[in-house]
Amino acid sequence: MTADFDEEDLPSGTELEELESELPALARIRRFATAATRVDWFAHVGEHPGPRTMDMAEHYADALGFPDARVALVTDWAEAAAAAETLDFDAAAWEMEEQLRAALTMDALDRLSEDALQVALTHVAATVHEPITTSVDEALAIWDERPDELRDLAVGSAIQACHQAALVLAAEAEEDHPFALRFRLFEGGRWPIGIAGLSFNLF
Numbered sequence: 001m002t003a004d005f006d007e008e009d010l011p012s013g014t015e016l017e018e019l020e021s022e023l024p025a026l027a028r029i030r031r032f033a034t035a036a037t038r039v040d041w042f043a044h045v046g047e048h049p050g051p052r053t054m055d056m057a058e059h060y061a062d063a064l065g066f067p068d069a070r071v072a073l074v075t076d077w078a079e080a081a082a083a084a085e086t087l088d089f090d091a092a093a094w095e096m097e098e099q100l101r102a103a104l105t106m107d108a109l110d111r112l113s114e115d116a117l118q119v120a121l122t123h124v125a126a127t128v129h130e131p132i133t134t135s136v137d138e139a140l141a142i143w144d145e146r147p148d149e150l151r152d153l154a155v156g157s158a159i160q161a162c163h164q165a166a167l168v169l170a171a172e173a174e175e176d177h178p179f180a181l182r183f184r185l186f187e188g189g190r191w192p193i194g195i196a197g198l199s200f201n202l203f
Contacts, residue, residue: 022116028169029120033127036162041135042154044189045203046075046143053188053202060181060192061200065096069195074203077145083193083201084153093195100178101164107171117170124166125159132158154191161186 049057054071061069074080087094108117136154140147164179173180185192191203 022112029166033124036128037131039187040189041132042139045191057202063178066195069198069200072199072201074201080203081150086196087194104167104171128162
């Protein structure tokens with residue numbers, strides 16, 4: 001049985017051009033999602049960071065708009081949970097991240113349709129959720145920690161970092177964008193928990 005096609009349902013030439021123009025950006029985001037599944041999430045939390053990691057952490061705090069913030073090394077999961085919970089009370093850092101997210105979204109929508117961007121970001125979250133969760137469970141087991149709220153905090157933070165990094169790609173932003181730097185800290189097996197006061201908590 002052959003389906004009947006209505007010519008009005010077919011995309012116009014302009015619509016086809018728009019779809020074709022979106023393909024490179026969507027392909028970049030898809031490749032990013034695949035690469036993110038191979039990251040050693042949380043593999044080096046609690047370890048003393050090397051100079052490269054410290055430099056990147058300081059660069060991140062500066063790029064985010066907090067040049068006076070100093071890297072505070074978090075030593076265990078209990079301390080990490082406490083640091084993550086204090087972020088709810090630090091409006092300055094949260095507002096700065098929201099401004100950056102909104103700006104990237106606007107830039108991304110200059111290059112992609114709203115539907116295409118939403119599909120891409122949803123794909124990233126769906127792709128990375130399982131490997132991130134598995135990595136968190138493994139890290140907690142190594143530290144002999146009970147999951148409790150720690151699991152959700154860590155998984156949520158890592159997925160958020162992937163979302164932010166995907167926005168950087170979609171917006172074709174600079175490689176040293178704060179969200180790109182934050183993702184690279186995660187790539188190094190760390191947990192960049194966030195800025196509270198004048199401290200950038202890094203696990």
